Amino acid sequence: MSTVITGASMSIDGYIAGPGESGFEHLFAWYEAGDRELPSTHPEIPLRLSEVDHRYLSEHLERLGVLVVGRRLFDMTDGWNGIHPMDRPVVVVTHRIPQQWIDDHPGAPFTFVDGIEAALEQASKLAEGRAVAVNGGTIARQFLEAGLLDEIHIDLIPVVLGGGTPFFDQVGAAPHVLENPTIVPGERVTHLRYRVRKG
Amino acid sequence: MSTVITGASMSIDGYIAGPGESGFEHLFAWYEAGDRELPSTHPEIPLRLSEVDHRYLSEHLERLGVLVVGRRLFDMTDGWNGIHPMDRPVVVVTHRIPQQWIDDHPGAPFTFVDGIEAALEQASKLAEGRAVAVNGGTIARQFLEAGLLDEIHIDLIPVVLGGGTPFFDQVGAAPHVLENPTIVPGERVTHLRYRVRKG
Numbered sequence: 018m019s020t021v022i023t024g025a026s027m028s029i030d031g032y033i034a035g036p037g038e039s040g041f042e043h044l045f046a047w048y049e050a051g052d053r054e055l056p057s058t059h060p061e062i063p064l065r066l067s068e069v070d071h072r073y074l075s076e077h078l079e080r081l082g083v084l085v086v087g088r089r090l091f092d093m094t095d096g097w098n099g100i101h102p103m104d105r106p107v108v109v110v111t112h113r114i115p116q117q118w119i120d121d122h123p124g125a126p127f128t129f130v131d132g133i134e135a136a137l138e139q140a141s142k143l144a145e146g147r148a149v150a151v152n153g154g155t156i157a158r159q160f161l162e163a164g165l166l167d168e169i170h171i172d173l174i175p176v177v178l179g180g181g182t183p184f185f186d187q188v189g190a191a192p193h194v195l196e197n198p199t200i201v202p203g204e205r206v207t208h209l210r211y212r213v214r215k216g
Numbered sequence: 217m218s219t220v221i222t223g224a225s226m227s228i229d230g231y232i233a234g235p236g237e238s239g240f241e242h243l244f245a246w247y248e249a250g251d252r253e254l255p256s257t258h259p260e261i262p263l264r265l266s267e268v269d270h271r272y273l274s275e276h277l278e279r280l281g282v283l284v285v286g287r288r289l290f291d292m293t294d295g296w297n298g299i300h301p302m303d304r305p306v307v308v309v310t311h312r313i314p315q316q317w318i319d320d321h322p323g324a325p326f327t328f329v330d331g332i333e334a335a336l337e338q339a340s341k342l343a344e345g346r347a348v349a350v351n352g353g354t355i356a357r358q359f360l361e362a363g364l365l366d367e368i369h370i371d372l373i374p375v376v377l378g379g380g381t382p383f384f385d386q387v388g389a390a391p392h393v394l395e396n397p398t399i400v401p402g403e404r405v406t407h408l409r410y411r412v413r414k415g
Contacts, residue, residue, distance in 0.1 A: 028391075029368070029370060029384070029394070029408075029410070030230055030382070030383070030384035030387065031229055031230035031382070031384075035390070035391060036390075039391075040391055043391055043393065161376065169228070169376075171228060173372075173408075175393070175394035175395060175396060175397060175410055176391050176392065176393050176394060177360070177368075177384055177387050177390055177391060177392040177394070178390055178391050179384070179386065179387035179388060179389075179390025179391065179392075180386055180387075180390070183229070183230070184229070185228070185229035185230075185376055185378070187378065187379055188229065188376050188378035188379075189378060190378075191234070191235075191376055191377055191378025191379070192227075192234060192238075192239055192242055192375050192376060192377050192378065193375065193376040193378075194242065194374070194375050195228070195374035195375060195376070196374060197374060197401070197403070197404065197406075198374060198401075198406060200399060200401055200406060202396070202397075202399055204396070205396065207396075207397060207399060207408065209228075209372075209406065211228070211374055
């Protein structure tokens with residue numbers, strides 16, 4: 018099976034969105050904190066990173082083979098119009114096949130499966146030895162609770178948002194012990210990569 | 217006025233205690249992760265730290281002149297029996313003077329004041345140029361909301377606790393923007409020191 022990773026830009030009080038979907042100008046300030054551009058399939062979202070963040074994100078993207086996402090994230094983004102910004106195949110965990118969307122996006126590298134185990138099996142096949150990223154928080158939590166998550170990458174943002182959407186919301190089967198992190202200090206972000214301790 | 221600092225050992229999901237007051241063996245594992253002892257006024261709580269954590273904590277304690285604590289923390293610890301483990305004067309923020317406790321602990325370097333502004337004024341006098349530490353979370357939040365907090369020190373612990381007592385609970389007047397942190401990687405802890413951006 019592939020290495021399974023989740024991650025998010027998170028405030029120091031644990032939120033990936035502030036109250037009323039606010040705070041993104043802080044959470045994603047590091048995406049525009051320099052002048053090193055990163056190519057994107059969605060040129061309307063330019064990424065201009067500091068040197069160190071550019072290197073960090075490039076290496077991260079190189080490791081990734083496939084994305085596993087929940088139905089909520091898929092619906093929120095309307096399936097990124099058929100091409101994920103990271104330009105990778107996407108496996109969507111869902112009970113309901115969105116036939117209309119599939120008909121509207123012929124050739125889009127999206128697969129729809131029911132349940133996280135089936136999703137991981139499908140993603141591992143597509144990943145060709147590279148890692149699998151799982152998002153958002155609800156799906157990542159299910160992988161963590163099932164003992165299927167290998168790494169948690171937190172891009173820790175220097176802001177207190179005071180409320181909103183927690184990255185980790187009422188995780189079960191806790192506590193989950195992690196190893197000491199790999200740390201990369203960026204611009205308006207601290208990158209923390211944790212391995213999940215197994216067994 | 218003195219520099220005002222708050223801090224805590226916090227899980228990556230934001231908790232300073234797990235569900236039902238659990239998880240302390242993870243949150244404070246770094247206090248026993250080495251063999252460098254730190255003197256304590258409470259020898260029943262031995263601190264045996266790694267070299268880097270010993271240096272970090274020693275430098276931190278050297279900076280501190282006075283502690284400001286809320287009434288809840290004071291009551292929970294019964295005022296540390298009159299001597300705080302860090303061996304510093306303590307200013308307790310409270311509406312109700314605990315006359316019985318004062319009578320029972322003659323000479324204890326504890327002052328009782330009403331309101332955070334009065335507490336800061338009193339603490340600054342006692343600090344003699346050193347910093348003031350404010351705890352726990354409720355009092356720290358009041359200082360942050362009032363624009364009186366200068367630094368937030370997070371000892372980030374590699375564990376997901378899944379619930380419990382948040383360090384930052386529904387902070388108001390948010391967002392509060394912080395500077396990029398100073399980072400010290402420790403053993404079973406990552407020390408992050410943030411300055412609060414003012415105005």
